[in-house]
Amino acid sequence: MNIRTKNVLSCLVLRPWLIMPFGVWIVVSVIYYWWLISRISVLESQNNVYKTQLTLSHQAMKEISVEYTTTYQVPVIPDSIGTLCETIHIALVCMGKCTRLITPMFKSLLHNRQNPLHFHMVVDNTAEHTVAVLFDTWMxxxxxxxxxxxxxxLSEVRWIPNSHYSGVYALVKLxxxxxxxxNLDRIIVxxxxxxxxxxxxxLWRMFRNMTNEQFIGLVENESNWYYDTAKRWPALGRGFNTGLMLLDLKKIRTNIDWTDLWQNAIKENIESLKQTTLADQDIINAIIKKHPNYVYKIGCQYNVQMSTKTLSKNCYRENKNNVKVVHWNSPAKYNIKIRDANYFRNLYQSYVNFDGNLLREKLHTCSQNEALTNKINYSDLCVSFRSAQNIKLRTHLYYMDYSYNNIDDFDVTLVLQLSMDRLQFLERLVNHWEGPLSAAIYLSDCDVTKLESFTRDWSDTLSSRKNIGYHLVFKHDSVHYPVNYLRNVALxxxxxxxxxxxxxxxxxxxxxxxxxxDAIRLINPYPQKKCLVVPAFETQRYRASVPRDKAALLARLAARHGAGDVAPFRTREWPRGHRATNYTxxxxxxxxxEVEWESDYEPYLVVHRSVPKYDTRFSGFGWNKVSHSVELRATGHRALVLPAAFLVHTPHAPSPDITAFRADPHYRVCLALLKQEFMDDLSRKYNMTLGGPSKSDSVYLGQAKSLLLNQAKELP
Known part of the structure; x- marks a missing residue:
């Protein structure tokens, strides 16, 4: 054995750096490997037991179509002063055109808050319904x-001469x-x-810092406006800005006669000054000038004023992070051009674009343990389709200025829905419809600025019309396109x-x-429960002009086998949809x-506004209009075709939902299930027998049953 071989054997058998012979390591490794194998066997046995238990649990829940409750435990925070669960009360005047401006402010306030809030909205007839729907659907x-x-x-303050751009509404805070x-003691206005x-x-915590005499908290005015004493209302120094106020209502009601106080301030100054320029702010400053002990001074960072001649830079200097609340108190609002305006404008715009649905998330609980109850049906293949029937989508009614008074008992509003990618169609339609229009628009928060820009800056047609109700319905990721939900909002x-x-x-x-x-006046449809059918036609040419009257339409229909381009709507793709109109x-x-309500008939109708609402279980593509026609038939309505009225459909790219319907058999299976459920519900609701499923629906219903059986077998 040479030196080289001896060294190799020594390295294999005895490794000094491991302190023990190599053979011992081999034995230890074998023992450890055997132990691991035995543990895996035990774990597999336990896993089989768990799978058996889960299978029994799934089967039991599936059999009872379970409604189960999950309860999460969090520390209960008492609703007492100084805690995260003390309710903060906030008051705003929302009259006239305020609702469009108020949403970004709400978002910014809600995004930064932790406490429960109670908004006290002082409204007029126009804003009341809009505000209620916004809160109710925002959830x-x-x-x-x-x-x-x-x-x-309003008559209580309308007598006050006032040149403020908000008019009489700016005086309502008085x-x-x-x-x-x-019973409301304190309020942030x-x-x-x-x-x-x-x-x-x-801000809410500042109430505890007020003295017994102080009942109004204000930030100093950040301009020299009130220094011109010859033209301005009396004020203490620079005066105070009333865009943000703390009002101790209990002290006001107990210690002073508030109405006499502000009315006397007006009477003492109106003869020399003639009118208020800054509305309630002028009057309150006159009160404070006479009674400086009434005011509690709030730090300037809580009302940083973006006005033309603002001195707000003196408040936060170079540290913009010190700013707590930005006040866009110039008539130019968010278009003001002053130093740092771009920085704060970007923050404002971020709240315009902020997804309001994110504010639905609960931060903590301020009550006893809360139960989250969810319907869970493990055999339901179509849960995504049913979402539109159960969910509330945040809705802002009459987002743009709207003004229209009903002309008479025969007036009619065009009702429709659309997504943002169809906005150019709305402009084209409005060129051909001079009457009132109610449009539900499905969009994201980021789309709102685009909508405003298109309707105000890019479309002369839309910008000049005030009889269009724009109702914004905000997107939710968990639903298919909620077509019937949108139609109901517009309706x-x-x-x-x-x-x-x-x-x-x-x-x-x-x-x-x-x-x-004219047709409504002649026929008087409502007492007779008649629906007026407007026949639908189509052209396959993108740039084709629409016939102006029936004679022009008939001429193009007669030539459709030659150079003609107009035909009855969907005669090839979906003949049952409009065949009952009887185009011949x-x-x-x-x-x-009069025509019969045939199966799958979905005409475009003129009806009384008391008509049944659309069934919201039909979202995306398929049977959304047909289901409405079926219910009209069930309620005894009759279909009457107008002989000289018509519409023309123009081509466009297919929607994502129609593409899914054509490509995804699961989509068609779910639609067949929903149709059958709808027909069963309608039969029970009106105590009548309706037709059974069509041949194609029967096929899809059979596929649905097979999928259900396979799903049950695949349960672990």
Missing amino acids: LPDVKYTCYNAQNR LFPDILPE LDSDLTFLSDVAE DNVNTPYVFLMDVDFVPMAGLYQHLR RWMTATAPY
Whole structure:
């Protein structure tokens, strides 16, 4: 054995750095490997037991279509002063055009808060319904609201000469101690043009710092406005800004006569000054000038004022992070051009674009243990399709300025829904419809600025029209396109007796609005439960002009085998949808004629606004209009075709839902299930027998049963 071989053997058998022979390591490794194998066997046995238990649990829940409750335990925070569960009360005037401005402020305040909030909204007739629907559909946790309609109280301040751009609404805050309930002791009063960058609880805690005499908390005015004493109302120094106020209502009601106080301040100054320029702010400053002991001074960072001649930079200097609340108190609002305006404007815009649905998440609980109850049906293949029937989508009614008064008992509003990618169709349609229109638009928060820009800056047609109700319905990720939900939003918000139910990708014939009003007057459909059918046609040319009247339409129909481009709607793809209209009879008809509600008939109708709502279980593509026609038939409505009215559909790219319907058999299976459930529900609701499923639906229902059986077998 040479030296080299001996060294190799020594290295293999005896490794000094391991302190023990190599053979011992081999034995230890074998023993450890055997132990691991035995543990795996034990774990597999335990896993089989767990799988058996889960299988029994799943089967039991599936058999009883379980409604199960999950309860989470969190520390209960008492609702007492100084805790995260002390309710903060906030008051705002929301009258006239305020609702569009107020949403970004709400978002900023809610994003930074932790406490429960109670909003006290002083509204007029116009804003009351809009505010209520916004709060009800937003479903914010630990947020309450109360509306106080002060429409009839405007006369109490209308006598005050006032040149403020908000008009009489800017004086309503003077009435708060009388409008708000007697049991409400303290309130934070806000303007709608604020952006919160801090927790509103910081302001609420300041009430505890007030002396017995102090009942109003204000930030100093950040301009030299009140220094011009010859032209301005009296003020203490620079005066105070009333865009953000703390009002101790209990002290006001107990210690002073508030109404006499502000009315006397007006009487003492109005003769020399003639009018208020800054509305309630001028009057309150006159009170403080005479009674400086009434005011509690709030730090300037809680009302950083973005006005033309602002001195707000003296407040935060170079540290913009010190700013707590931004106040856009210039008539130019968010377009003000001053130093640092871009920085704060970007913060404001971030709240405009902020997804309001994120604010639905609960931060903590302020009550006893809460139960989250969810319907869980393990055999339900179509849970995503049913979501639209159960969910509330955040809705902002009349987002843009709206003004229309019903003309008479025969007036009609065009009702439709659309997504943002169809906005150009709305503009085209409006060129052919001069009557009122109610449009539900499905969009994200980021789309709101685009909508405003398109309707205000890019479309002369839309910017000039005030009889269009824009109702914003905000997207939710868990639902298919909620087409019938949107239709119901538009249908619920009309102020004419009749509605014309149409889709945005159609173009009406010239003068259709007046034609429908004349037909309604002649036929008087409501007492007879008649629905007026407007026949639908289509063209496959993107740039084709719409025939102006029936004669022009008939000429293009007659030539459709040659150079013609117009045909009855969907005669190839979906003949059952409009076949009952009887286009052959329509071509020669000179008087309205009645037709039967055939299977799958989905005409475009003029009906009384009391018509049944659309069934929201139908979202995405398929049977969303047909289901409505079926219910009209079940409720005894009759279909009457108008002989001289028509619509023309123009081509466009298919929607994602119709693409899914064509490509995904699961989509078609779910639609068949929903149709059968709808028909069963309708039969029970109206105690009548309706037709059974079609042949194609029977096939899909069979597939659904097979999928259910396979799903049951695949349960662990």
